[in-house]
Amino acid sequence: MKNEHLSEEEIQALALGTENQGKFYGHLQHCLQCRKSIETYQTIFTALAQQPMITFGFDITPPAEITKQKVKRMPVSVPILALGILSFLTLSLAIMGWLASRTTSHGLLLSNGIIIGVATLILCGLLVEMVIKYRRKISTIRQFNLQHLTGSSF
Amino acid sequence: MEDQQLVKQLLNREPAAFTLFVKNTEGLVAEIVFKMIANAEDRKDLIQDIYLNAYRYLPNFRFQSKLSTWLGSIAYHACYNYLKKKKLLLPEKIEDAEHEQDALEVIANRFVDCFSNQTMDYVSQKELQQLLQSAVYQLSPIYATLIALYHYQELSYQEISTITGLPEGTVKNYLFRARKKLKDLLLSNYKKEDL
Structure with a gap:
């Protein structure tokens, strides 16, 4: 049995539970001072562990690399591009045919008129699709930024 | 979320990942900064700097420790350097x-x-x-x-x-x-x- 008081290291280790109490059982049974010291440390450690979590109390500004979203060019798919080129060529040919038909026959004028009509419709369709895609893209970017702004506050 | 997944998302500039990163590490960083720095304004600046530096140096993170431990190290050294600069380590x-x-x-x-x-x-x-x-x-x-x-x-x-x-x-x-x-x-x- 250990007669002298436990060292500060031993008391802390016993309070932390990193030291086996059995080793000092004999001494602790009759030494109120050492027992009190261990209890004091245990009270402090318990209170320390129960401290409420500290928070920043303000929002962190995210790095600029995150907030600055690059607005990419509208992606144009190959079939749409091909269709656009084809429509442009058809329209050009139609205009040329129409100009030529002014001095020749009426039938040619009619056929050229149809071509012009179809080409114009295709062009309108392409334009509408491009505008819709552009709006969708802008809307997604806005939602992304809004989600970030609301999501970063806690 | 796993550290690797979070780092991947952060490197992909996902704002939601940054929010999660801050939320996950707030307690640790706050403990370090609040214990080391007394001035509230300086604390705020330091916390901003810590997260900014963490984000900048994230591509160098090699998963040798937990992400929070790595950030804790950045926070500790930022505060330590601040105190050293202000000669407050006495x-x-x-x-x-x-x-x-x-x-x-x-x-x-x-x-x-x-x-x-x-x-x-x-x-x-x-x-x-x-x-x-x-x-x-x-x-x-x-x-x-x-x-x-x-x-x-x-x-x-x-x-x-x-x-x-x-x-x-x-x-x-x-x-x-x-x-x-x-x-x-x-x-x-x-x-x-x-x-």
């Missing part, structure tokens, strides 16, 4: 100041009253925590940080060693001294026979 001088001693005496008296009360009800527990918190803030910044990391954040000696850059043995030694100082601080007015 704990003995601060503790020796007369007004600080008076403050400690008041804390110690109140702690004795609180501690000697046999019925530790909710109010006294709460008061004990407040007294303890005040006492921790009386410790030197490094001691207070080590106490916070070990006892609040429940980090291992190895993790604390990674964060602070101090050898594990030194961490243990400093923690031992910090605990003793904390106890002495709180019980300096205890009568010997009460112990």
Whole structure:
């Protein structure tokens, strides 16, 4: 049995539970001072562990690399591009045919008129699709930024 | 979420990942910064800098430790450099100041009253925590940080060693001294026979 008081290291280790109490059982049974010291440390450690979590109390500004979203060019798919080129060529040919038909026959004028009509419709369709895609893209970017702004506050 | 997944999302500039990163590490970073830096404005600037630097150096993170430990290390060194720059790493001088001693005496008296009360009800527990918190803030910044990391954040000696850059043995030694100082601080007015 250990007669002298436990060292500060031993008391802390016993309070932390990193030291086996059995080793000092004999001494602790009759030494109120050492027992009190261990209890004091245990009270402090318990209170320390129960401290409420500290928070920043303000929002962190995210790095600029995150907030600055690059607005990419509208992606144009190959079939749409091909269709656009084809429509442009058809329209050009139609205009040329129409100009030529002014001095020749009426039938040619009619056929050229149809071509012009179809080409114009295709062009309108392409334009509408491009505008819709552009709006969708802008809307997604806005939602992304809004989600970030609301999501970063806690 | 796994660290690897979070880092991947952060590198892909996903704002939601940044929010999650801040949320996951807020407790640890706050403990370090609040224990080391007294000025609220400086704390705010430092916290911003810590997250900014973490984001910038994230591509260099090699998963040799937990992401939070890595960030803790950035936070600790940012605060340490700040204190060094301001020449505030002089704990003995601060503790020796007369007004600080008076403050400690008041804390110690109140702690004795609180501690000697046999019925530790909710109010006294709460008061004990407040007294303890005040006492921790009386410790030197490094001691207070080590106490916070070990006892609040429940980090291992190895993790604390990674964060602070101090050898594990030194961490243990400093923690031992910090605990003793904390106890002495709180019980300096205890009568010997009460112990």
